[in-house]
Structure formats: structure tokens, C-alpha cells
Amino acid sequence: MKLLLTVQLAVLVLAGAAPAMAETSGAALFAERCGMCHRTNGMGVGILARRPGDNSKGLLENRNDLTVALITTVTRVGIGNMPRIPRGEVSDPEMTVIAEYLAKGKKP
Numbered sequence: 001m002k003l004l005l006t007v008q009l010a011v012l013v014l015a016g017a018a019p020a021m022a023e024t025s026g027a028a029l030f031a032e033r034c035g036m037c038h039r040t041n042g043m044g045v046g047i048l049a050r051r052p053g054d055n056s057k058g059l060l061e062n063r064n065d066l067t068v069a070l071i072t073t074v075t076r077v078g079i080g081n082m083p084r085i086p087r088g089e090v091s092d093p094e095m096t097v098i099a100e101y102l103a104k105g106k107k108p
Contacts, residue, residue, distance in 0.1 A: 026101020033090050047081050060102050071099040
């Protein structure tokens with residue numbers, strides 16, 4: 001039994017995080033990686049809501065005007081008060097899942 005657990009652990013370690021991430025939904029990754037700022041009462045929500053014009057842009061999950069390219073660029077480069085998010089914090093595969101979730105399938 002102990003040997004079986006050791007082998008299973010070794011397989012998981014060698015396989016890396018990709019299989020686990022592949023099963024994680026965009027909503028779950030967004031909540032984990034971005035939610036502290038971009039969900040209700042987050043600093044990013046408050047800052048985006050204060051912009052002139054349409055103040056409904058604070059909650060990113062409710063927006064319909066986001067694209068994968070925009071989300072990825074803003075996240076990797078940073079903009080305004082939002083710092084850049086390096087690949088060490090959010091991997092490229094995670095970023096793709098999050099961006100596709102927020103863009104609701106819009107890729108251009």
C-alpha cells in the first residue's frame with residue numbers, strides 16, 4: 001500500500017500541474033488568481049467603477065466587451081493601477097483559461 005502511494009505521488013509530481021489545471025474551470029481560476037481584486041468589493045472593481053461614463057465595468061465577469069487578446073495583454077503588461085502579472089504567478093495555460101472565460105469565447 002505504501003509503495004502504491006509513493007508511485008502515485010511520483011507520477012503526480014512528474015506530470016506537473018498541467019493535468020490538474022486542465023480540469024480547473026475558468027471561473028475557479030479567475031476566483032483564485034484574480035478574485036481578490038476583480039470580484040465584489042475588490043480594489044480593481046472600485047477603481048474601474050469610478051471611471052467616467054459607464055460605471056458597470058467593475059465586475060469583469062459581467063462584461064461583454066472583453067477579448068482574450070485584451071485580457072492577456074493588460075494582465076501581462078499592466079495598465080493604470082493594475083500591475084503586470086508575471087508568468088510565475090499565473091502561467092500561460094492558466095491565463096488562456098481565465099481570458100477565454102472572461103471573454104466568453106471572443107478571441108479577436
